[in-house]
Amino acid sequence: MHRDLxxxxxxxxxxxxxxxxxxxxxxxxxxxxxxxxxxxYVANPPLAEAGLFVCLLALVVALS
Structure with a gap:
C-alpha cells in the first residue's frame, strides 16, 4: 500500500x-x-506497551 488514501x-x-x-x-x-x-515483569507497563506499539509499527511498515 504505497498510495495515498x-x-x-x-x-x-x-x-x-x-x-x-x-x-x-x-x-x-x-x-x-x-x-x-x-x-x-516490567517496571513501567505503559512504557512497555508504547515500545511494543513502536516495534509493531516498524514491523508493519517493513513488511508492506
Missing part, C-alpha cells in the same frame, strides 16, 4: 493506515496480555 477528498499518508493496522494488532495483543499477569 482518499477519505472524503482528504489525502492521507499510507503511514496513517499502517498506524491503524499496528493499533488493531496492539488491541488484540493487549486483550491477550490482560489474561496473563505480565505487567509484573
Amino acid at each position: 482518499d477519505i472524503g477528498g482528504v489525502l492521507l499518508s499510507p503511514f496513517v493506515a499502517y498506524a491503524g493496522i499496528a493499533f488493531a494488532i496492539m488491541v488484540v495483543l493487549r486483550t491477550i496480555f490482560t489474561r496473563f499477569p505480565l505487567a509484573r
Whole structure:
C-alpha cells in the first residue's frame, strides 16, 4: 500500500493506515496480555506497551 488514501477528498499518508493496522494488532495483543499477569515483569507497563506499539509499527511498515 504505497498510495495515498482518499477519505472524503482528504489525502492521507499510507503511514496513517499502517498506524491503524499496528493499533488493531496492539488491541488484540493487549486483550491477550490482560489474561496473563505480565505487567509484573516490567517496571513501567505503559512504557512497555508504547515500545511494543513502536516495534509493531516498524514491523508493519517493513513488511508492506
